[in-house]
Amino acid sequence: MSGLINGVIVRITLRATLSRRRAMLLALPAIILIGISALLTATAASSQVWPPEILGTFGFTVLLPLTALIIGTSVLGAEIEDGSIVHLLATPVRRYTVIFSKYVVATALTIAFAAIPEYLASAIATSPGSKLSIGLLVGAVAASFLYNALFIFFSATFRPGRALAFGLIYVVLWEGLLSNLVPGIALLSMGHYGLAIADAIAHDSALHAYLSTGTGIGMGLALAVLTIGLGINRLAAFTIKGDVA
Amino acid sequence: MTGIEVTGASRWYGNVVAVNDITMSIGPGVTGLLGPNGAGKTTLLHMMAGFLPPSRGAISIGGQATWRNPDMFLTVALVPDRDSVYAFLTGEEFVLATARLHKLPDPLAAARAAIEMVEMTAAQDRRISTYSKGMRQRIKVAAALVHDPQVVLLDEPFNGMDPRQRLQMMDLLHEQAGKGRVIVFSSHILEEVERLSGTIQVIVGGRLAASGDFRAIRRLMTNRPHVFVVRSSDDRSLGAALIGRQAVRAVELTQNGLQVQASDYGTFTRELAGLSRHHGISLTEVLPADESLESVFTYLLAS
Numbered sequence: 001m002s003g004l005i006n007g008v009i010v011r012i013t014l015r016a017t018l019s020r021r022r023a024m025l026l027a028l029p030a031i032i033l034i035g036i037s038a039l040l041t042a043t044a045a046s047s048q049v050w051p052p053e054i055l056g057t058f059g060f061t062v063l064l065p066l067t068a069l070i071i072g073t074s075v076l077g078a079e080i081e082d083g084s085i086v087h088l089l090a091t092p093v094r095r096y097t098v099i100f101s102k103y104v105v106a107t108a109l110t111i112a113f114a115a116i117p118e119y120l121a122s123a124i125a126t127s128p129g130s131k132l133s134i135g136l137l138v139g140a141v142a143a144s145f146l147y148n149a150l151f152i153f154f155s156a157t158f159r160p161g162r163a164l165a166f167g168l169i170y171v172v173l174w175e176g177l178l179s180n181l182v183p184g185i186a187l188l189s190m191g192h193y194g195l196a197i198a199d200a201i202a203h204d205s206a207l208h209a210y211l212s213t214g215t216g217i218g219m220g221l222a223l224a225v226l227t228i229g230l231g232i233n234r235l236a237a238f239t240i241k242g243d244v245a
Numbered sequence: 246m247t248g249i250e251v252t253g254a255s256r257w258y259g260n261v262v263a264v265n266d267i268t269m270s271i272g273p274g275v276t277g278l279l280g281p282n283g284a285g286k287t288t289l290l291h292m293m294a295g296f297l298p299p300s301r302g303a304i305s306i307g308g309q310a311t312w313r314n315p316d317m318f319l320t321v322a323l324v325p326d327r328d329s330v331y332a333f334l335t336g337e338e339f340v341l342a343t344a345r346l347h348k349l350p351d352p353l354a355a356a357r358a359a360i361e362m363v364e365m366t367a368a369q370d371r372r373i374s375t376y377s378k379g380m381r382q383r384i385k386v387a388a389a390l391v392h393d394p395q396v397v398l399l400d401e402p403f404n405g406m407d408p409r410q411r412l413q414m415m416d417l418l419h420e421q422a423g424k425g426r427v428i429v430f431s432s433h434i435l436e437e438v439e440r441l442s443g444t445i446q447v448i449v450g451g452r453l454a455a456s457g458d459f460r461a462i463r464r465l466m467t468n469r470p471h472v473f474v475v476r477s478s479d480d481r482s483l484g485a486a487l488i489g490r491q492a493v494r495a496v497e498l499t500q501n502g503l504q505v506q507a508s509d510y511g512t513f514t515r516e517l518a519g520l521s522r523h524h525g526i527s528l529t530e531v532l533p534a535d536e537s538l539e540s541v542f543t544y545l546l547a548s
Contacts, residue, residue: 008345012331019333083329087339087388090294090323091346092315236313240296240325 006093009101013075017109026070026109029063030117037121051125052206055136056198059118060191061180064143065171067114068106072151073164075102075109076235081160086240095236099152099228106148115140132202139198146190146220153227156234186210193220247307247320247395247427248272249293254302256288263288265451266302271429275422275443277459278431285451286431287326287400293429294323294398306396319347322389326400326431328381332374336365336384339373343388359387363417378405386414390421397421399430415441470494471510475517476502476530483526490516502530 017023033055040050076099079085088098119137126132150170154163179189186192192209196216199209211219249271256264264285278286291297292304295311304311306321331339340359344352360369363383368376373384382402389397399418403411422428422443445462447455455462477483480503484496487505492512497504507513521528 006346008342012334012342015333016331083325083327084331086296086323086325086327087330087343087385088346089296089315090318090325090389091343092318092348093346095315236315237298238296239298240291 004097004100005104006097006101009088009093009098010105013102013105014109016078017071017074017105022070022074026067026113029067030113033059033063033117034121034124037124041125049206051122052132052202052204055118055122055125055132056195056204056207056209057180059114059121059136059140060143060195060198061175062171063118064110064114064140064194065147065175065191068110068144068147069151069164069167069171071109071113072106072148073155073160073167075106075155076152077155077160077163080155080238083240085238089235089238096232099156099232099235103148103152103228106152107144110144110148111141115144132204135198135200135202135204135207138201139194139196142197142220143191143194146193146224149224149227149231150190153231153234156231156238180208183210187215187219188223190220190223192216193223249396249427249429250303250305250308251289251293252303252305254289254292254299254304256285256292256297256300262451264292264299267448267451267453268302269446269453269456271427271444271446273422273425273427275418275428275430275441277441277443277445278429278448279445280431280433280448280454282433284433284448286433286448289448290398290400290429290431294321296323318394319392320395322392322394322397324382324385324389324397324399324402326404328378328405330373330381330385333372335370335372336360336376336380336387337369339384340369340388340391344391347392349392355391355393356387359391360384362390363387364413379407379410382406383410383414386417394426396427397429399428401432402430403432403434419443471507471513471533473505473507473513474502474530474532475505475528477521478527478529479524482524483521486520486524486526487517490520492516 036054037051040054044050076085079088115137118140119133122133122136123130151163151167154167157163158166174185175189175191179185179192192211193216195207195209196211196213197220199207200213251267251269254264254267255262267289278289280286288297292299293306293311295314295317298312306317309317311317334342337356337360341352341356344355349355357366360366363386365380365383365387368380373381376384382405386399386402402414406414418428418430441459443459445455445457445459446453447462475483480498484498484503487493487503488496492507492509493505494508495506505513517528517531
C-alpha cells in the first residue's frame with residue numbers, strides 16, 4: 001500500500017531530533033576528533049602509525065557507536081517515551097514504513113555527525129582521498145547502518161530508559177572493551193564489521209581489523225536484517241502503557 | 246455495519262485484573278464509558294484501539310479484530326488521553342501531517358476543515374507548545390477526525406476543559422454521532438455526562454456495572470441518597486422540621502451540626518432553603534458529606 005519510507009515521518013523525525021539542543025551535543029565528539037587530528041598532524045607531522053590507530057579504534061568503537069546510540073535510540077525512543085508515537089501508530093501507516101523511515105533518518109544523521117567527521121579527520125591526518133580516508137569513510141558509513149539497526153531494535157523492544165542503558169552497556173563493555181581484547185567477540189561486533197569493510201579499501205594492519213571483509217559484510221547484513229525485522233515485529237505489537245501498574 | 250463488539254474480554258497485568266470479563270456491543274451514537282479512576286475504562290479503550298491485546302476474550306470493530314491491525318485506522322480514530330503531541334509543530338502542521346499519513350487526496354483541505362470543526366482556526370499557526378490543555382485536546386480531536394472516521398474512540402476527552410469547551414466538545418460529538426458514527430469516550434467525572442444523550446456503560450473494578458440509556462442512569466444519579474452536614478442558628482428545630490419531609494430519611498444531631506440523610510438529592514436541596522426560611526432559621530453551612538465518586542458508583546452498582 002505504501003512505500004518503505006514516508007516523507008512525513010522523515011520530516012517530523014528530523015525536526016524532533018535536530019530541534020533539541022542535542023544537535024549541539026552531537027557535533028561535539030566529531031569536532032573533538034577533527035581537532036585532535038589537526039593537532040597531531042601539526043605536531044607529530046609524518047607519523048604513519050597514529051591515524052589508523054586513533055581513527056580506527058577510537059572512531060569505530062567510541063565515536064561511531066556513541067553517536068549512533070544517541071541518535072538511534074532517540075528517533076523512535078523519544079516518541080515512545082512521551083507517548084506521541086500513538087498519533088503516528090493510530091494511522092494505517094505500515095509499521096515497517098515507520099521503522100524504515102526512522103532508520104533512514106538515524107543512519108543519515110549518524111553519517112553526518114560521525115562518518116563524515118571520521119573522513120575529514122583522516123583526510124587531515126593523511127591526505128584527502130587517501131586510501132585510509134576512503135576506507136574509513138566507507139567503513140564508517142557501513143557501521144552507521146549497522147549500529148542504528150541495533151539501536152532502533154532496542155528502542156522498539158525495551159522501555160526508553162532501558163534501551164539507552166542496554167545500548168550504553170553494549171557500546172562501552174562489548175564494543176569498547178571486550179571486542180578489542182578478545183578477538184572472538186569481534187565476530188559479533190558492529191564496529192568490527194565496519195572496520196573489516198574499511199580495511200578492504202585501506203589495507204592497513206594498524207586498523208586492527210580482526211575479521212575478513214567477507215565475514216564483516218555477511219555477518220553485518222545478517223544482523224542488520226535480523227534486528228530490523230525484530231524491530232518491526234515489536235512495533236507492530238506496541239502497547240500503550242496504561243495507568244494500571 | 247461498523248460496531249464495536251467486546252466479547253468476554255479480560256485484561257490482566259500479573260496479578261492485577263484491569264478488565265474482568267466484559268461483554269458489550271456498541272453501535273452508532275454517543276457512548277460514554279463511565280467509572281472511577283483505575284476502573285479499567287482506559288484499558289478497555291486501548292484494547293478497542295488495538296494498542297493492547299486482551300488477555301482473554303475478543304474485541305473487534307466491524308468484524309475485524311483490533312490487535313495488530315493498523316488497517317482498521319482507515320475507519321477508526323483514537324484520541325489518546327496523554328497530552329503528548331509533537332509540540333514543536335503548529336496546530337495546522339500537526340493535523341496536516343496526520344492527513345498525509347492517512348494519504349488523503351486533499352490533505353490541506355481536510356486539515357483545514359477538521360481544524361474549523363473544533364474551532365481552532367484562529368490558533369492553527371501557533372506552535373502546539375503554546376496551547377492550553379483544552380486547546381491541545383481540541384487539536385488532537387481535529388487530527389483524529391481529519392480522515393472522516395466511522396468510529397471515534399476518545400480517552401478522557403473533557404480533561405482540562407472549561408465548562409464552555411466541554412459543552413462545545415459534547416455538541417461536536419453529538420454532531421458526529423448524528424452522521425451515524427460510533428463515538429465512544431471515557432470519563433470519570435459524572436457531571437461531564439450531564440448533557441450527553443446516548444448510552445452509558447458504567448465500569449467499576451474492571452467489571453461492567455451498569456449499562457443503559459443516559460436518562461435512566463442520570464436519574465439514578467440525581468436521585469441517589471445523600472448525606473449532608475447542615476449547620477444553622479437552631480439545629481434542633483431545623484432537624485424537627487426536616488424529619489417531616491419526604492425527601493429526608495434520617496436526621497442526627499451531632500456536635501458539628503445536623504447530619505441529614507436525604508433520600509432524594511434534588512428534592513432535598515430544593516426544599517431545605519424554603520423550610521429554614523419558613524421556620525425563621527438561618528443556615529450557616531450546608532455541606533455534602535459523602536461526595537466521593539466511589540460512593541456514587543457503588544450506589545449505581547447496587548441499584
